[in-house]
Amino acid sequence: MFVNSSNNFDNIDEIVESLRPTKWDNYIGQERIKKHLKIMIGAAKQRNETPDHMLFYGPPGLGKTTLANIIAQEAEANIRATSGPVIEKSGDLVALLTNLNEGDILFIDECHRINRFVEEYLYSAMEDFKLNLILGKGPMAKTIDIALPHFTLIGATTRIDMISPPLRSRFGSILQLNYYSPEEIKKIIDRSAKILNIELDDEAKSEIAKRSRFTPRVANKLLKRVRDFSQMESKENCITKDIATKALDFLEVDSLGLEPSDKKIIETIIRKFNGGPAGLQALSASTSEEKNAILEIYEPYLMQMGLIKRSQKGRSATKLAYEHLDIEYPDSK
Helix, strand or coil: CCCCHHHCCCCHHHHHHHHCCCCHHHCCCCHHHHHHHHHHHHHHHHCCCCCCCEEEECCCCCCHHHHHHHHHHHCCCCEEEEEHHHCCCHHHHHHHHHCCCCCCEEEEECHHHCCHHHHHHHHHHHHHCEEEEEECCHHHCEEEEEECCCCEEEEEECCHHHCCHHHHCCCCEEEECCCCCHHHHHHHHHHHHHHCCCCECHHHHHHHHHCCCCCHHHHHHHHHHHHHHHHHHCCCCCECHHHHHHHHHHCCCCCCCCCHHHHHHHHHHHHHCCCCCECHHHHHHHHCCCHHHHHHHHHHHHHHCCCEEEECCEEEECHHHHHHCCCCCCCCC
């Protein structure tokens, strides 16, 4: 049931990497995007060109970083990875760009958090493969152009609305990653279980998939926590649905994949704001959750499940949310 000596990893990073697909054949789901990228990369290779810049957006954990690494492998290119918050000043970006080689891929995660002033240096780099630098100040200032090798910029973001129009327009492809189906999540769990040498029956896979928020990262996390629970609390050689259910209940992950923080947000809307609408600022203050966490982590899934709805006035709980939390739905609504 558990990792044997032949599959031991030296550290947790190796385990995480082992679960990350490295080829199209191992990447489950997002079929439309995969087909789009295969055509785009294949055509660029035939023309002996670098693929056009691309932007991936969607909730966390859907595979944006994994896609960037697969693209690099398929394009036979080196990939250099960084994130928006790390690029604090123009010198950081200039250093990144001038150290690229011909055909390299630059992957910027959380690219919506790049400093707006710094971002402007990307415009000429993406369009003309050159940097426009201003040296000095006042009358002595002069502009120099630095030629850059042809490269592909892959951006990833959870907040497409925060990407400035000038930057967004310079991406050749903008692709939205959607939540996975329960069947796709089940296939991902099956693949991960084989890699980690975990034995579990079909019903256990379905139970974990049902509570995985349609997200591969969450599915793999829950699989490993169910393994831990089974190892310590059960003497069975195979993880059954009963064991998986007990483990997930112990982790406070309910039948819809909601955790205590999700329920707190819904209950706050219902009890403190009479079901809503509740503004983001007020909801953040009432739940002690960061506004960005509500926007990027909790809200997309709660809306996907039909538990809250959003309007210009704020967030409101739906009838389904009342029913799921076993709270009486007001007749007046």
